[in-house]
Amino acid sequence: MSLLLIRTDNDTQTNYLYVWSEYVIQEAEKRQINIFRLESNDINKKEFEKRIRKHNPAFVFFNGHGTKTSFLDNNKEEFLNVDSVSCLKGTIAFARACDSLKVLGVEAIKKGCASFIGYKQKFWIARLHEMASRPLSDPVARAILDGSNLIASGLLKGKTTRESVNSSHEYAAKTILRLISSKDPFTSPTLAAIIHNDSNLDFEGDPFAKL
Amino acid sequence: MEKEEFLKLKAKFFKIFANVPLNLREEIIAVVENKSISWLVAYVEIEQNTQIARKILEQLKKMGVL
Amino acid sequence: MVDEDIKRIVKERLMAMPPNISFSIGDFGDFTRDELIKQVEEETEVGKATIEMQINFIKEMPKLLKRIIK
Numbered sequence: 043m044s045l046l047l048i049r050t051d052n053d054t055q056t057n058y059l060y061v062w063s064e065y066v067i068q069e070a071e072k073r074q075i076n077i078f079r080l081e082s083n084d085i086n087k088k089e090f091e092k093r094i095r096k097h098n099p100a101f102v103f104f105n106g107h108g109t110k111t112s113f114l115d116n117n118k119e120e121f122l123n124v125d126s127v128s129c130l131k132g133t134i135a136f137a138r139a140c141d142s143l144k145v146l147g148v149e150a151i152k153k154g155c156a157s158f159i160g161y162k163q164k165f166w167i168a169r170l171h172e173m174a175s176r177p178l179s180d181p182v183a184r185a186i187l188d189g190s191n192l193i194a195s196g197l198l199k200g201k202t203t204r205e206s207v208n209s210s211h212e213y214a215a216k217t218i219l220r221l222i223s224s225k226d227p228f229t230s231p232t233l234a235a236i237i238h239n240d241s242n243l244d245f246e247g248d249p250f251a252k253l
Numbered sequence: 254m255e256k257e258e259f260l261k262l263k264a265k266f267f268k269i270f271a272n273v274p275l276n277l278r279e280e281i282i283a284v285v286e287n288k289s290i291s292w293l294v295a296y297v298e299i300e301q302n303t304q305i306a307r308k309i310l311e312q313l314k315k316m317g318v319l
Numbered sequence: 320m321v322d323e324d325i326k327r328i329v330k331e332r333l334m335a336m337p338p339n340i341s342f343s344i345g346d347f348g349d350f351t352r353d354e355l356i357k358q359v360e361e362e363t364e365v366g367k368a369t370i371e372m373q374i375n376f377i378k379e380m381p382k383l384l385k386r387i388i389k
Binding site: 053058108141165172182215216228241 | 372373
């Protein structure tokens with residue numbers, strides 16, 4: 043079983059996603075799952091399709107910018123879109139990216155993707171300005187990114203698509219409960235981002251699909 | 254705003270307010286006459302039927318909160 | 320055209336946030352609190368997304384406990 047991890051790092055947001063996906067890598071390594079990485083400026087359509095063909099990953103995990111119909115590389119060019127999404131056939135895909143669930147995700151399922159987890163609107167990250175160079179130490183962003191990491195790590199642990207998504211929803215609920223009992227000055231922006239992202243998180247395809 | 258609508262929105266507000274977590278009741282939810290209004294301030298104004306109570310309720314209705 | 324009352328509410332809410340908060344909003348980019356206030360004032364795409372997000376948050380506040388305790 044293998045994971046194809048794709049992560050861009052062309053701006054602050056994608057850098058946060060890049061760094062925070064390290065926890066998912068650790069989970070995969072713990073379970074001795076083969077990890078194939080496509081990262082930074084190496085990402086393009088040709089390389090992506092080559093890796094898919096060569097490694098036949100069970101799980102494709104994309105961290106970066108998305109649109110309703112595509113995933114974007116470091117130069118904000120499409121490397122996967124509705125015309126080429128059949129390459130996700132047979133995989134479980136998780137897009138930690140904006141917007142891609144309702145069009146790209148739906149099309150992916152039609153073209154044979156087992157399940158596609160993603161977001162219906164923009165993915166917001168509230169963060170501390172001074173932590174930009176140390177994303178893993180950012181307590182505001184942690185509350186937001188830990189929850190979405192649970193989806194990927196849940197799948198790696200053998201949970202179904204629905205179970206993995208639900209674990210993220212449950213984590214969001216617990217985090218909301220903690221925050222609404224807190225006098226932390228960052229509560230409001232953190233809550234706003236968590237609620238927004240959690241409301242837009244969903245999946246298409248087989249709820250029982252698992253790795 | 255007609256009196257009947259005011260009373261209806263007032264009742265709706267109190268019901269909704271009761272479910273706002275305590276630590277979020279200082280969150281700003283309206284701006285009337287250049288003054289920021291939190292859930293708590295809105296409660297007092299609406300409960301006391303003050304001049305700005307109607308304006309607060311109008312804004313909350315406009316936003317879809319009520 | 321966004322309602323002026325709604326713009327004012329969102330701007331006041333942003334001004335009440337700590338000044339060292341930033342928001343990364345997908346491919347729209349990265350914005351400090353003060354930059355977002357400007358985007359809201361100018362009713363840019365980012366500003367409108369911010370308004371929608373903040374107004375939804377206000378609407379969600381009374382429903383949070385129901386969301387948590389299922």
